[in-house]
Amino acid sequence: MTDENLRRTPLYALHLELGGKMVPFAGYEMPVQYPAGVLKEHLHTREKAGLFDVSHMGQGFLAGDTAALERVTPADVAGLKDGMQRYGLLLGDQGTILDDFMFSRLAGEPDLYLVVNAGTKEADFDYIGAKLKGAAAITPRFDRALLALQGPAAAAALERHSPGISDLTFMQVKRTTVAGAPAIISRTGYTGEDGFEISVEAADADRVARALLAEPEVLPIGLGARDSLRLEAGLCLYGHDIDDTVNPAEAGLMWSIGKRRKDARDFPAGEKIMAGGFAKKLVGIRPDGRAPAREGTEIADKSGKVIGKVTSGGFGPSLNAPLAMGYVETAFAAAGTPIDLLVRGKALPATVSSMPFVPHNYRRPQK
Amino acid sequence: MSEVRYTDQHEWIRLDGDEATVGITKYAAESLGDVVFVELPPLAKTVTAGGEAAVVESVKAASDIYSPAGGTVSAANPDLEAAPSKVNEDPEGAGWFFKLKSVNTDDFAKLMDAAAYAKFVESL
Numbered sequence: 001m002t003d004e005n006l007r008r009t010p011l012y013a014l015h016l017e018l019g020g021k022m023v024p025f026a027g028y029e030m031p032v033q034y035p036a037g038v039l040k041e042h043l044h045t046r047e048k049a050g051l052f053d054v055s056h057m058g059q060g061f062l063a064g065d066t067a068a069l070e071r072v073t074p075a076d077v078a079g080l081k082d083g084m085q086r087y088g089l090l091l092g093d094q095g096t097i098l099d100d101f102m103f104s105r106l107a108g109e110p111d112l113y114l115v116v117n118a119g120t121k122e123a124d125f126d127y128i129g130a131k132l133k134g135a136a137a138i139t140p141r142f143d144r145a146l147l148a149l150q151g152p153a154a155a156a157a158l159e160r161h162s163p164g165i166s167d168l169t170f171m172q173v174k175r176t177t178v179a180g181a182p183a184i185i186s187r188t189g190y191t192g193e194d195g196f197e198i199s200v201e202a203a204d205a206d207r208v209a210r211a212l213l214a215e216p217e218v219l220p221i222g223l224g225a226r227d228s229l230r231l232e233a234g235l236c237l238y239g240h241d242i243d244d245t246v247n248p249a250e251a252g253l254m255w256s257i258g259k260r261r262k263d264a265r266d267f268p269a270g271e272k273i274m275a276g277g278f279a280k281k282l283v284g285i286r287p288d289g290r291a292p293a294r295e296g297t298e299i300a301d302k303s304g305k306v307i308g309k310v311t312s313g314g315f316g317p318s319l320n321a322p323l324a325m326g327y328v329e330t331a332f333a334a335a336g337t338p339i340d341l342l343v344r345g346k347a348l349p350a351t352v353s354s355m356p357f358v359p360h361n362y363r364r365p366q367k
Numbered sequence: 368m369s370e371v372r373y374t375d376q377h378e379w380i381r382l383d384g385d386e387a388t389v390g391i392t393k394y395a396a397e398s399l400g401d402v403v404f405v406e407l408p409p410l411a412k413t414v415t416a417g418g419e420a421a422v423v424e425s426v427k428a429a430s431d432i433y434s435p436a437g438g439t440v441s442a443a444n445p446d447l448e449a450a451p452s453k454v455n456e457d458p459e460g461a462g463w464f465f466k467l468k469s470v471n472t473d474d475f476a477k478l479m480d481a482a483a484y485a486k487f488v489e490s491l
Contacts, residue, residue, distance in 0.1 A: 038400055039401035227427075290404050291406060292429070315424065322404070
């Protein structure tokens with residue numbers, strides 16, 4: 001089954017060769033899993049290393065007065081140091097979340113390097129372009145490929161093709177080479193594990209991916225395991241856990257707002273967001289039993305009153321238990337609060353949980 | 368004498384005397400991927416042919432399992448609660464879902480036999 005309107009990444013042929021089960025995702029034909037299956041792919045990433053094709057995500061460069069990006073994000077852009085990457089939220093005028101993204105200041109370069117979500121990339125760059133008109137301009141590089149190599153053995157495997165890369169610490173980024181190809185490599189990812197995101201020209205992507213897959217620690221990993229890994233790590237998925245109906249306070253993403261920005265409240269709906277007092281909050285949820293609660297499942301208090309809805313839910317292979325995220329009325333948001341999940345007409349007991357569900361394993365700089 | 372039949376939803380049903388055993392086929396188990404939870408019908412529940420009888424959850428998604436024939440649930444596989452992976456390991460054996468009594472044999476007779484099901488799978 002193929003749809004001719006779907007786009008393909010530069011690794012499409014490799015996915016087929018590896019036996020990837022291709023599904024439509026954000027307008028692309030992407031591998032949801034390979035023959036190993038979601039469970040094994042997930043566990044392999046936590047144990048060794050997994051290679052993900054995330055070329056569908058939107059890359060681009062912002063040129064000009066790059067600090068003007070602060071008009072549309074509450075992150076500290078002006079204060080980002082050379083060689084560092086940061087997480088930011090793209091906010092609409094009402095302070096709701098249009099997307100989440102990564103931005104990098106490459107050493108010695110005036111432009112900011114951006115990576116936004118696949119499903120929103122055209123809209124994001126149009127929006128940024130319009131809001132920053134006259135100050136800064138976006139050049140989309142949707143043609144570039146992006147690979148993620150994640151897991152405790154990622155550094156050792158990548159080091160063989162990019163000598164010196166394991167000196168990077170969490171959230172550092174640099175231009176270098178991988179398997180001889182020019183690359184932008186950051187020590188980041190979206191699995192909760194140590195790892196890297198590797199941006200290369202489309203023409204080099206297949207060769208770089210094959211070189212990394214030839215390493216004994218590395219297996220190809222599909223979108224299915226990418227989702228279960230990020231959920232265990234307590235990381236939000238745009239369009240599910242966050243969207244343009246919620247603000248950073250409701251989504252529990254206030255940590256992404258720089259201190260200077262919090263003090264100045266100089267971002268969309270800054271006064272309102274900093275004032276707080278919102279009716280709902282995104283929380284982690286651990287079902288007490290074995291049944292997973294999927295996206296859309298209603299959340300009730302112990303009297304049966306509906307107090308919220310699951311936004312991501314499934315089974316965590318490393319946790320060996322079901323897990324979920326969802327919005328609940330603020331009075332029920334404290335970790336340890338007993339709740340019910342209304343699954344197929346039955347109230348299944350569950351508990352509000354702190355996140356991440358599985359501890360992060362980032363390589364932070366030594367203090 | 369037991370006889371096995373198949374549905375186009377990839378369930379199998381094996382009739383042994385007056386009791387039938389129901390599960391999902393190897394094809395279904397492979398399509399679903401790693402099974403992590405199975406919700407089985409309560410004992411004495413009356414099921415109809417094509418009616419929802421169980422739910423199987425893989426890491427990725429939940430899928431309804433339909434009863435291949437009408438009947439009354441007489442057993443549910445007790446092993447699947449602790450070891451849902453049995454559905455992947457042995458879908459047409461130890462990974463059975465539930466048993467039925469008072470099986471509607473007219474429903475049973477309308478189902479595909481092994482040769483017809485194999486041909487059906489090949490056509491997908």
